[in-house]
Amino acid sequence: MISVADLLINNKVPxxxxxxxxxxxxxxxxxxxxxxxxxxxxxxxxxxxxAIYSGLDKETGQAARMVLFNCGKWWGKSFYIRxxxxxxxxxxxxxxxxxxxxxxxxxxxxWIAHGWGKIDLDQTYQNRGFLIAKTWxxxxxxxxxxxxxxVCHLEAGxxxxxxxxxxxxELHCVQTSCESxxxxxxxxxxxxxxxxxxxxxxxxxxxxxxxxxxxxx
Amino acid sequence: MNPHxxxxxxxxxxxxLKPEELKLITQxxxxxxxxxxxxxxxxxxxxxxxxxxxxQLQQEMPQAPEALIERCLKHALLMLRYCALSLLTHxxxxxxxxxxxxxxxxxxxxxxxxxxxxxxxxxNQQLSKALTPKQLGCLSPSLAFAQEAxxxxxSMNSASMNSxxxxxxxxx
Numbered sequence: 001m002i003s004v005a006d007l008l009i010n011n012k013v014p015x016x017x018x019x020x021x022x023x024x025x026x027x028x029x030x031x032x033x034x035x036x037x038x039x040x041x042x043x044x045x046x047x048x049x050x051a052i053y054s055g056l057d058k059e060t061g062q063a064a065r066m067v068l069f070n071c072g073k074w075w076g077k078s079f080y081i082r083x084x085x086x087x088x089x090x091x092x093x094x095x096x097x098x099x100x101x102x103x104x105x106x107x108x109x110x111w112i113a114h115g116w117g118k119i120d121l122d123q124t125y126q127n128r129g130f131l132i133a134k135t136w137x138x139x140x141x142x143x144x145x146x147x148x149x150x151v152c153h154l155e156a157g158x159x160x161x162x163x164x165x166x167x168x169x170e171l172h173c174v175q176t177s178c179e180s181x182x183x184x185x186x187x188x189x190x191x192x193x194x195x196x197x198x199x200x201x202x203x204x205x206x207x208x209x210x211x212x213x214x215x216x217x
Numbered sequence: 218m219n220p221h222x223x224x225x226x227x228x229x230x231x232x233x234l235k236p237e238e239l240k241l242i243t244q245x246x247x248x249x250x251x252x253x254x255x256x257x258x259x260x261x262x263x264x265x266x267x268x269x270x271x272x273q274l275q276q277e278m279p280q281a282p283e284a285l286i287e288r289c290l291k292h293a294l295l296m297l298r299y300c301a302l303s304l305l306t307h308x309x310x311x312x313x314x315x316x317x318x319x320x321x322x323x324x325x326x327x328x329x330x331x332x333x334x335x336x337x338x339x340x341n342q343q344l345s346k347a348l349t350p351k352q353l354g355c356l357s358p359s360l361a362f363a364q365e366a367x368x369x370x371x372s373m374n375s376a377s378m379n380s381x382x383x384x385x386x387x388x389x
Contacts (some may be wrong), residue, residue: 002275002287004267004294013294016319101326105319 009092017090018109037086041114049143057145065153072157079158080165083110095166111135116155122187128216129195133159133173133188141179141186149204150178152186159188172196176208183208189215219245219307245307248355252304255352259301266343267294273339274332281332289332292320293340296367300359309359316363321370330368337364 007013017023017036024041025034033041056064084095087106091098098106104121111119117137125132135155144151152175160173172193177183187208189199195215202211222245225238234242271290278286299316303309324333344360345353 002271002283002290004264004271004290007287007291007294013291013298015295015299015315019315019319021314101323105322109319 014091016109017086017106018113020113023113039082044139046139046143049139053144068153069157069160072154072159073161074157075154076158076161077165080162083107083162084165115139125212125216129191130215131163131190133163133190135186135188136179138179138186144180146180148181150175150186151180152178152188155186156188159190163190174199174203176203176211220310222307248307251351251355252307255348255355256301256304258348258352259297259356262347263294263297266340266347267297269343270336270339274336277335277339278332285327285329285332288323288327289329289336292324292329292333292367293336295320296360296363297340300356300363303359304355309362312359312363313366317366317370321367324367325370334368337368 023036025036026032027034033043035041052068053064056067060067083106087095087098087103091102095103107121108119111117117135117139119136120134122132122134135152138152138155140152140154156173156175160171163173164171170193171190174189174196175186176189176199177185177187179186189196189211199211199215202214206214222242225234225241228234228238267290270293271286274286274290275281275283296312296316299312303312324330341360344356348356
């Protein structure tokens with residue numbers, strides 16, 4: 001016999017934690033943006049993103065992508081901790097126990113609420129040890145100077161750290177398609193560093209499907 | 218708040234409202250006591266209504282997995298609460314934004330259309346017993362919209378995704 005009262009958590013039914021109208025609060029007078037828990041949110045103007053790209057290029061040249069990737073990893077670690085705390089607090093269960101469907105939907109809504117565009121996971125190659133994250137409308141892709149190869153190094157770092165924390169394994173992330181190169185979306189391949197190592201060299205020459213063919217013939 | 222009413226208040230910034238605009242606000246205010254009354258009834262009787270629905274649902278679908286029935290009941294609770302909220306705000310669009318957009322994909326993934334359809338029928342029966350015809354009239358538009366939206370999104374192709382973490386496979 002199901003008890004409806006037992007289905008409620010503190011008399012609440014979890015819905016979409018990241019509904020933008022509830023999640024984001026702004027105080028124009030003091031110029032602050034906060035999330036529903038009162039944590040500060042940062043609005044990043046396009047000019048700043050462009051300045052980060054050009055500044056890093058001038059200061060570090062070729063190393064800019066590595067700097068961005070590592071910054072993304074720091075960002076991703078904090079992002080995971082916050083996301084995990086938010087989900088645990090909201091659903092009343094550890095993130096690892098959250099059903100996959102709810103986890104993915106919450107992540108998608110979280111991505112949207114923070115203005116990062118859209119995200120989806122492609123689990124086609126999951127049993128081969130790879131996960132593909134796809135993103136759309138990335139500001140980091142749109143505002144990056146054209147380089148003839150994928151440019152979302154920051155997001156790659158974020159995803160590497162996020163999924164490393166989630167799976168408890170050190171994962172690497174390589175971007176295999178990019179909106180800045182007129183691809184339909186940005187694709188990020190996640191897996192163990194040693195398995196992704198040969199991919200790095202393929203990226204400038206092969207498209208996503210060809211890379212996957214090489215990896216999982 | 219209802220977007221039409223919010224837009225009227227924006228218009229009132231630098232001019233007096235036209236009679237037809239004031240009429241809309243008058244209708245909103247006049248309907249408020251009934252809306253509040255319906256809201257209170259729903260709030261006070263939610264558990265009793267849903268406990269009955271849960272028992273009947275289990276009786277009618279003994280073969281359905283309990284976890285799926287629980288999931289559908291949770292979604293129905295969420296639906297009732299957002300429909301109740303839309304009574305206060307007079308804004309049915311929030312049912313779409315905050316309920317259908319969230320629960321619709323989950324209904325599809327877990328393929329619960331058959332359970333949901335039966336649950337809605339039982340729920341509507343209980344609501345018609347628990348609420349007065351006037352209260353039911355207040356609630357019906359948003360409730361019917363939510364139920365239709367969920368059942369029609371559930372008709373789209375469903376994919377099974379019942380497993381939990383991806384720890385086991387990614388990175389092997």
